[in-house]
Amino acid sequence: MFILNANEPNELANYLQEHQWLGLDETVVSLSKPGEGNMNYVLRVDTGKRTFIVKQSRGYVEKYPQVVAPEKRVVTESAFYEKIATKINVQKYMPRLIGIDVENNVMVIEDLGNSNDFTTLYDLYHFLEADELKELVNYLNGLHHSFQKTILDDELANLELRKLNHEHIFHYPFMEANGFDLNSVQDGLQELALPYKKDATLKKQITLLGSLYMSKGKYLLHGDYYPGSWLKTSDGIKIIDPEFCYYGSREFDLGVLIAHLYLTQQDENLLSIVVTEYDSYTDLNLEILNGFIGVEIMRRLIGLAQLPLQMDLKQKKELLDFARTLILKK
Incomplete structure (x- = not known):
């Protein structure tokens, strides 16, 4: 299973390219934490040309590892993004879904920028x-x-x-x-x-x-x-x-x-x-x-x-x- 890790940028780049979320001519220039999330492991990927967000859900709450949580929750979240994409009056308020890897519980979404x-x-x-x-x-x-x-x-x-x-x-x-x-x-x-x-x-x-x-x-x-x-x-x-x-x-x-x-x-x-x-x-x-x-x-x-x-x-x-x-x- 692929494990999202801020200390493994090369491994992440290979993974993203395998899923065609990162171009073959792109590299991972830097990784950072976009905010103080509670539930999931989340990184901002900067390629030097663009940025996007990668989120992975695990079998526990990221902020409280002692609390067990459904590991497939990011799959449900991606289904929500897919659904609301049909309505501009909702989508305009939210990041766009780029891709979902159901097997590894990884979702890639649009980066809303510094906020x-x-x-x-x-x-x-x-x-x-x-x-x-x-x-x-x-x-x-x-x-x-x-x-x-x-x-x-x-x-x-x-x-x-x-x-x-x-x-x-x-x-x-x-x-x-x-x-x-x-x-x-x-x-x-x-x-x-x-x-x-x-x-x-x-x-x-x-x-x-x-x-x-x-x-x-x-x-x-x-x-x-x-x-x-x-x-x-x-x-x-x-x-x-x-x-x-x-x-x-x-x-x-x-x-x-x-x-x-x-x-x-x-x-x-x-x-x-x-x-x-x-x-x-x-x-x-x-x-x-x-x-x-x-x-x-x-x-x-x-x-x-x-x-x-x-x-x-x-x-x-x-x-x-x-x-x-x-x-x-x-």
């Missing part, structure tokens, strides 16, 4: 512009409404990766003893989290939301629509990393988006932009939407997938209480 993701928002000193949020919502408009199913089937079910995501969103953060000491993140966070982990009423509702997440739905979702998947480029906002994609309830994508507006303490006026710019917002199930918002806030504060939040315990408690209210519809 920064929006994780700087977590320092609580950076803020989204209204026009930026409109673009983020417009992407969801295109994705959700251009790819709807009338008959629910198993296309892009992404079941194994969704099971992993389900564990880390709806279950693991709310276990009283999950082996993750939150005090290693911030002193006092473990004690702060305990009442929510012991709240049977809260956990029952979260279980119901988790069941909905695992159910089939009619809308194609990005599946991980948070600031780490949003890029600011010279060509405008772009969206990457749809590996958690599936057909489900559109409230999930929107819920994650809105949750991170709260987590980054954006101006409340921005929330009205989501309401006015998202097509058919009034058709959404607002109880489910609020539930997904609340769960995403809570799992980011007391789960494994921590964010670089510059927030004290008092602020986190206020957010946790707010999230609990959203989930319990109170």
Whole structure:
């Protein structure tokens, strides 16, 4: 099996040429890491004439090697790219697929150039512009409404990766003893989290939301629509990393988006932009939407997938209480 390795440029060049992704007259001039990805091993290839991205998925999460993950996930991601390529209103926001090697779980995609993701928002000193949020919502408009199913089937079910995501969103953060000491993140966070982990009423509702997440739905979702998947480029906002994609309830994508507006303490006026710019917002199930918002806030504060939040315990408690209210519809 081919193993992607930044320390083996010649081996990579031979591999790329074998798959006709690199011309016989091209060489690998340099390899670099395009960003702080969590799930996969990703490299930017520079030939001196052009650049492109090579991504390989392995049987574990790259950032957390102790976490087992479906090794074929990049194959599902490539299928998403193939599907959205038919709709310019979605494709314009995303890199183009160049090729996929199913046997070795390697995907090659267009390089969007030098860019920064929006994780700087977590320092609580950076803020989204209204026009930026409109673009983020417009992407969801295109994705959700251009790819709807009338008959629910198993296309892009992404079941194994969704099971992993389900564990880390709806279950693991709310276990009283999950082996993750939150005090290693911030002193006092473990004690702060305990009442929510012991709240049977809260956990029952979260279980119901988790069941909905695992159910089939009619809308194609990005599946991980948070600031780490949003890029600011010279060509405008772009969206990457749809590996958690599936057909489900559109409230999930929107819920994650809105949750991170709260987590980054954006101006409340921005929330009205989501309401006015998202097509058919009034058709959404607002109880489910609020539930997904609340769960995403809570799992980011007391789960494994921590964010670089510059927030004290008092602020986190206020957010946790707010999230609990959203989930319990109170």
